[in-house]
Amino acid sequence: MTAPLRLGTRASALATTQSGHVADALRARLGREVELVEVTTHGDVSRAPLAQIGGTGVFVSALRDALLAGEVDLAVHSLKDLPTTPAEGIALAAVPPREDSRDVVVARDGLTLGELPVGSRVGTGSPRRAAQLAALGLGLEIVPIRGNVDTRIGKIAAGEVDAVLLARAGLARLGRVDEVTEVIDPFQMLPAPGQGALAVECRAADVSLVEALSVLDDPATRAAVTAERAVLATLEAGCSAPVGALGEVVEGDDGEELWVRAVVLSLDGALSIRMSATGSPGDAFGVGSRLGQEMLADGAADLMEGPQPGGPDRVGEQHA
Numbered sequence: 001m002t003a004p005l006r007l008g009t010r011a012s013a014l015a016t017t018q019s020g021h022v023a024d025a026l027r028a029r030l031g032r033e034v035e036l037v038e039v040t041t042h043g044d045v046s047r048a049p050l051a052q053i054g055g056t057g058v059f060v061s062a063l064r065d066a067l068l069a070g071e072v073d074l075a076v077h078s079l080k081d082l083p084t085t086p087a088e089g090i091a092l093a094a095v096p097p098r099e100d101s102r103d104v105v106v107a108r109d110g111l112t113l114g115e116l117p118v119g120s121r122v123g124t125g126s127p128r129r130a131a132q133l134a135a136l137g138l139g140l141e142i143v144p145i146r147g148n149v150d151t152r153i154g155k156i157a158a159g160e161v162d163a164v165l166l167a168r169a170g171l172a173r174l175g176r177v178d179e180v181t182e183v184i185d186p187f188q189m190l191p192a193p194g195q196g197a198l199a200v201e202c203r204a205a206d207v208s209l210v211e212a213l214s215v216l217d218d219p220a221t222r223a224a225v226t227a228e229r230a231v232l233a234t235l236e237a238g239c240s241a242p243v244g245a246l247g248e249v250v251e252g253d254d255g256e257e258l259w260v261r262a263v264v265l266s267l268d269g270a271l272s273i274r275m276s277a278t279g280s281p282g283d284a285f286g287v288g289s290r291l292g293q294e295m296l297a298d299g300a301a302d303l304m305e306g307p308q309p310g311g312p313d314r315v316g317e318q319h320a
């Protein structure tokens, strides 16, 4: 009998739920036993704003360290938390089929954004969501919050905020989509690169596992998120920059086509650059990179003022 695969995960309800789904899929597809190993990350322990402690990459590095130390065999991350810089010795072995990528509103009394009275308080810790919400011009006050999904939604009942903005995918995985009061169309708010997708990583040297995990890979999702992350890398922006991007693989006249939309905003949402591009899913990295280049040529770098937590992670990346 082969030893069980040890799957490293953060300990949050969201992380263990999505890791549990991956473990189930692996048991079904590979017939291997899989055990979850909870790894505590600095991002889970610290109460400081994410931007101060190194961005959402802090959630990822502890899991990668556990992989490289041989404490776990594979790790599952929310793909949007992965820095765009490749990690030495780590393979992105699978990108499973994506959940809904959109952002949603959870508001008091079932209200939508348009129904919230002017001056209502909307909680989000994401500069991308804050800037795009401000750009809608609804007169809503943005309140910086963080914490897990439960904590954030709890601030509504506590009267601290009237609404919060969240990823639909996280709520779906937690079985809480019924609390959503509005799904925001990507025309109004483009999601974070990789939102709603998972990343399954293992040691690059573990070639038989890299190969085995590929059964979980969804090529259309991989193409979409590769393009989105190429936009982000080209803009030299970090995970907490006001950048949204959404790739979609659609059936065109000559087979599959990749569509990518992206937006870069000033932190206050007053200025924005919005562009799109199409190409072949096989050239996802090129499509996203060229889109990012076009946005830079239009002045995208000047929009993203302030300290950039992703600044040092400036190396472009190929996910062939």
Ligand SMILES: NCc1[nH]cc(CCC(=O)O)c1CC(=O)O
Binding pocket: 014, 056, 078, 079, 080, 081, 165, 166, 167, 168, 169, 170, 194, 195, 196, 197, 198
């Ligand atoms: N920022 C943290 C984070 N990372 C991944 C998700 C869940 C959704 C996903 O898989 O994109 C969330 C919560 C949220 O943004 O609401």
